[in-house]
Amino acid sequence: MSTQQVSWTDSFSQAQNAIQSLTTILPAVPKPVIASENPALSLLNDPELAEQISNHIRQPDSGAGDNQLCRWLYDTFHTSKIDLQLVVLRFLPMIAGVYLSRIPLRKPLAGFEAVLLAIYAHETASRDGQAVTINISDASHPSVYHENNHPHKTASPELHLVVVSPTLEPQGTIRSTKRARIIxxxxxxxxSKIADMPVQSKLDFCEFCIIWAGQDDDVNDDEKEDDQKEKEGKTKKEKKEGRILLPWEMLQPMLRILSHCLVGINKNNKKNKELHEAACHACRSLYARALHDINPKAILAIGSLLKLIKYQQTDVDHTELPVTNVIHL
Known part of the structure; x- marks a missing residue:
């Protein structure tokens, strides 16, 4: 009991210290955050504070090695308190998005890189040299849910080990050849923490997916109104400038995040329509990019997400058995 009390007090005081440090960086930290009884949760979920931090990250001079906000994010993540690490992860889409968009500009980005390396080092230590793997059943064995005219094999099906994420090597700097892997x-x-992320953080991620794709969503282009086309045309240049390489080691986790956003369910089990629509737009943009690049693996993966979108729009439960008056003998 005493150990838990000390741990909670330590976490509370560190969150309070983080807020006090933030008051020297931002114009005005919201009073509800300062007076909160759960400061870490307020840092994570307060929309006004999130907007201030996001605007600060988007500033032209952000990301440099001497940037105070980057230093705050770095120090906050290194507190090793899960609730404070969530605060830093909440801004990861914004950090990665702005960072990747500025790579071609040759600007100093040591501040952003320090935060990204801190997250990478944390994962490297957590995995302890082990790859992330899953077991899948042998597809040569018949499924118990399907009819089979051939006799069942008596031997139990073998499990195939599939590597989802290879082992990690320590990285002290972000080289161009390792950038996609680190991000x-x-x-x-x-x-892995997306259930705790606020909706706005996921919306930021969807926004940058569209920018990274750098490809217009032409799937429903004929159905768009003229004023909508004109509005989207203004952002076309931004998309082209933000276009980046999308290797599988970066695209794979992007699609996992988007799959969660497509479902659009938050911690209260309520669907967020805005998030769902943003994820749909991101998937279509990435699919157009995959077609442009003739990337078979990406086409197959993103195509599956587009099918999920189509199934959701039909509002049909495909797990329900069809009702019919015909009797088959």
Whole structure:
């Protein structure tokens, strides 16, 4: 009991210290955050504070090695308190999005890189040299849910080990050849905590997926109104400038996050329509990019998400057995 009390007090005081440090960086930390009885939760979920931090990250001079907000994010993540680490992960889409968009500009980005490396190092230590793997059944064995005219094999089906994320090597700097891997690992950690992420953080992620794709969503282009086309045309240049390489080691965790956003369910089991629509737009943009790049693996994976969208729109439960008056003998 005493150990839990000390741990809670320590976490509370560290969250309070983080808020006090933030008051020297931001114009005005919201009073509800300062006076909160659960400061870490307020840091994570307060929309006004999130907007201030996001605007700060988007500033032209953000991301440099001497940037105070980057230093705050780095120090906050290194507190090793899960609730405070969630606060940093909440802004990962914004950090990664702005960081990747500025790579071609040759600007100093040591501040962003320090935060990304801190997240990567945390995952490297957590995995302890082990790859992330899953077991899948041998597809050569018949499923128990389907009819089979051939006799069942008596031997139990063998499980095939599939590597989802390879072993991690320590990285002291972000080289161009390792950039996608480092950001991909950070996104994997974000996905593992996505149930705790506010909706706005996921919306930010969907926004940057569209920018990273750099490809217009032409699936329903004929159905769009003229004023909508004109509005979207203004952002076309931004998309093209934000277009980046999307290797599988980065695209795979992106699609996992988008699959969660497509379902659109938050911790209260309520569906968020805005998040669902943003994820749909992101999937279509990424699919157009995959077609443009002639990337078979990406086409197959994103195509599956588009089928999920189509099934959701039909509002049909495909697990229900069809009702019919015909009797088959």
């Amino acid at each position: 991909g690992v950070a996104l994997e950690l974000y996905h």
